[in-house]
Structures are given as C-alpha cells and as structure tokens.
C-alpha cells in the first residue's frame with residue numbers, strides 16, 4: 001500500500017505518525033540511490049522525536065516523506081490516520097527549515113500571521129481540524145514582542161529563526177517538522193532558542209519530528225531519539241529520554257544526561273560497525 005491509498009477518514013490526532021516498511025530509492029538516468037530501507041517508526045501524538053544519524057543517512061528524506069513532499073518508493077506512511085498529502089492539504093503539517101523563510105517585505109507580525117491568512121479557507125471537505133493561534137501571543141512567547149513591526153532584515157539570524165518557529169506554531173498544525181532549525185546559529189543563540197522551543201512546545205504540545213547533528217541537543221529536547229544507520233538509512237535503535245521534562249535544561253552535564261548522550265553514541269557506533 002502506498003501513501004495515497006491510506007484511508008482518508010476523519011483526522012485521528014491520537015495516532016500521530018506511522019511509517020511501515022518504508023523504502024526510498026532515488027532514480028535518475030545516471031544513478032540509483034537507495035536512501036531508506038525498511039524504516040518502521042511510530043510517533044505518538046504530542047511526542048517530541050528526534051532523528052539522529054550520520055550525514056546522508058536519510059533523515060531529511062524521512063521528514064520530506066512525512067510532509068508529503070516526497071513519495072516513498074514502497075511501504076506505508078500515515079499522519080494522524082490520513083496520508084501525508086491529505087494532512088498537508090488540511091494544513092496540519094508545519095515545516096520549519098534550517099534558515100527561516102520569512103517574506104522580506106512583510107513585518108514580523110505579518111509574517112507570523114501569514115499562515116492564518118493562507119489557511120483561513122475551509123478545507124476541501126469543509127472541516128478544519130486546526131485551531132490557529134494568536135500570532136502576537138506566539139511572538140511574545142519567543143521573545144519578539146518588541147519587534148512585531150520590524151522587517152526580517154532588521155532582525156538577527158536567531159531572531160528570524162524565532163519568528164519562523166512562532167509562525168509554525170501559529171498555524172495550529174498538529175505536526176511540526178524541524179530540519180536542523182538551529183544549525184546555522186552560534187552556540188549561545190542556539191542554547192537560548194532550544195529553551196524557547198521547549199517552553200513553547202510545553203505550552204502547546206504539538207507533535208514534533210526534529211532533525212539534528214547534535215547529540216546534546218537531541219537529548220535536551222526529545223522524548224525519544226531515533227538513531228539511523230549510514231545509507232541506506234534504517235533504524236538502528238531508539239533511545240528513550242527518561243530525564244524529567246520540568247528541569248531538563250538544568251540536567252545538561254549531569255551523569256544521567258551524559259549517560260544518555262553516551263547511549264545514543266553507542267547505538268550510532270553499532271550502526272557504523274554493522275555497515276563495515
């Protein structure tokens with residue numbers, strides 16, 4: 001069964017994201033690249049899951065398939081019980097890229113509100129499962145209350161990324177896909193943004209699938225870390241982050257935190273060695 005043949009009933013927000021036996025082969029006249037092999041993954045609604053693995057192992061491809069931007073070659077994919085294409089049509093998936101994609105001629109507030117304007121049209125079947133949130137409130141939550149009227153070129157890179165995160169949440173999408181959203185930022189800005197993201201996420205509890213190359217970032221943010229093998233990407237193991245949510249940032253560097261970092265690295269190493 002392919003994504004398009006998944007039943008399109010009412011949105012099932014308890015199911016989250018499910019991938020079963022997903023393969024992805026990129027074929028062109030000159031080459032064939034098997035990017036993913038037998039990927040099985042279940043993400044519960046409201047979970048924060050990070051995909052972690054070596055460069056080129058297929059993390060972004062998994063995200064793009066979940067987003068409906070790329071079709072799996074075989075296997076099954078569902079998002080809240082519907083196909084990714086349908087979830088996307090219902091504006092239930094927000095994509096937050098590495099560098100913010102704000103429109104330069106619009107103010108920060110207008111940029112954050114934009115998704116509301118675009119999404120105001122009822123869905124194809126007349127139902128709306130999303131509850132768009134107040135852009136001014138969200139911009140306040142990411143610390144941009146004083147910059148509502150500013151244009152993107154008047155903001156720093158970190159501020160633009162904060163606006164981009166706020167915009168993602170404003171959409172009211174149940175699923176947020178974040179592809180290395182902090183990788184272009186300096187360490188201090190990254191630390192601050194991670195905390196902001198945790199705060200906003202704990203307020204709104206959306207399902208997040210996050211990609212990072214930083215194991216510390218993964219442990220800090222996630223409920224579970226999915227460790228992938230080198231290409232073709234398979235799931236080598238899943239590490240449950242058992243640290244409490246309330247004071248997670250304060251736990252960085254503690255023996256418990258470090259033990260989880262080591263566990264993720266060990267699973268990664270096993271995946272590398274298995275490929276040799």
Ligand SMILES: Nc1ncnc2c1ncn2[C@@H]1O[C@H](COP(=O)(O)OP(=O)(O)OP(=O)(O)O)[C@@H](O)[C@H]1O
Pocket residue numbers: 026027033034035053054055056057058059060061062231
């Ligand atoms: N459109 C495409 N056409 C052909 N090959 C592709 C395409 N997109 C991705 N690939 C290949 O699929 C593999 C997985 O790529 P992907 O970008 O998903 O990896 P990644 O784990 O996100 O990498 P990185 O961590 O470096 O960003 C790579 O070998 C890549 O070259």
